[in-house]
Amino acid sequence: MFGWFRSKPTCPVSAEEKAWIEQRFTWLIEQFGMQRLSKGALILPTTDYFPDDYDHSHGSIRGLMNRVAEYMDIDPAILRLRFYEEARPEFEGMWTEGSTGRYGQSGDKHEIWLELNTLENPLNAVATLAHEIGHVLLIGERRVSPDEEDHEMLTDLLTVYMGLGLFPANMVMQEDYWDDGPVSGWSMSRQGYLSMDMFGYAFALYAIARGEISPKWLSQLRLDVRSACTEGMHYINETGDCSCPFVTPR
Template identity: 40%
Template sequence: MLGWLFSPSCPCDSAAKAWIEERLEWLAGEFDDSAFSGRPVVLPTPEFFPDAYDGSKKTVRRLLDRVCEYMDVVPDLITLKFVADAGKIWLENEAGHYLPGAAGTYEESERKFIIRIDKSGLDDPMGLVGTIAHELAHVRLLGESRIMREVFDNEVLTDLAVVHFGLGIFLANTPRNWDSQYTKWPDTDLLKPEYLTPPMFGWALAHLAWFRGEEQPEWARHLNGNARANLKQGLRYLLTTRDSWYRPPSLRRGSR
């Protein structure tokens, strides 16, 4: 309530801020039809997910096909498999902190893309949408040879691509906020996370609202409290300062 008393600020650090702006512009060059250019923002509502869901393999497959539609992936190219107890495999970073296992994985075969889903996440369909969207973003980026798996920002870029296609709400509400294992942002001493952090989602989603001319985006009510706060902070900063390399077309002429 007292936010107006304080100067607006970007929710993430300077290295993450610059990376998000640069990669959002790159994504726009790769995929011109996106939520930033007018596609609907996909919401966790029956309008976008009208199918009944009971956690069965059949309904998970139906959910995947629905997300394929929103990510512009041909469903027949995807083989869906299920794994048990993937979360029991824990990694440890250089600080000695345990890191949780992945909720889904992506693999390329000779003719199809294989997505594996951890059975432990099947009771949360909207969280599952985020997992599926992330793996399908791998299809769009790696499967279509737009990036190499070895690039330093593979996973964070994959999360950002989900925002680009309009499904960022699902990941922002259940972020895989892993600590960095061994990496830093290039030419900095700042740690680079494995996946987008909540503040980074806030900055990316703030750009989405900014591009859509939405000072109070209706879709923000579907974000949880922390995610919504990060969005509001980022959007307030953008509306006040316009401090971003990635700007709406109407603002690209003239000074920054």
């Protein structure tokens, strides 16, 4: 009788989003292997993983790119770092949305382009680098075509699989408040291609596939992504409703 008012588990994403995440997560495991998922480290924003000082100079950004590449099993020698600058809004108090990085190929090099105005925050730089280096694994190695409709979303999902998803997940929504004497304002920007709930559900698959019941890294996720992750884990474990054959409910 005490279970009468127990809430029914709910999935944090829509049925369409759930099906896409599970299908593509399965595809990533088939492409890169279950061992890479289960044995790979989840990279945290700590000095254990990023011991070098960051002053957003070209040298420190290059060092950051090399480290992210190594975490994603990419030889940094095949990467060429480039920079560009977009026009920025002239006033605040608005929603802004612009690119933070681009990917290209030139000869035998993979070009990683970073937008100069987004590099002051090292967490944002890592998020962008993880996404753009993800293109090397997917587009550069011809696993997918850039013409595929979901290739950008898939690249965000790849960062979760590779253990660097915490950075783009925490950077999905950013708010900036400023105060300059008599004038103050704010701006809000969105980054990436997966929503916070979609990132959260992807992390739920990641945790369960790795056999993690109560991951310590959950505390490092922003609250809304963390909530979606715990809700997703609870939903899968309670209902068994997951099409990914590599994810075994506990």
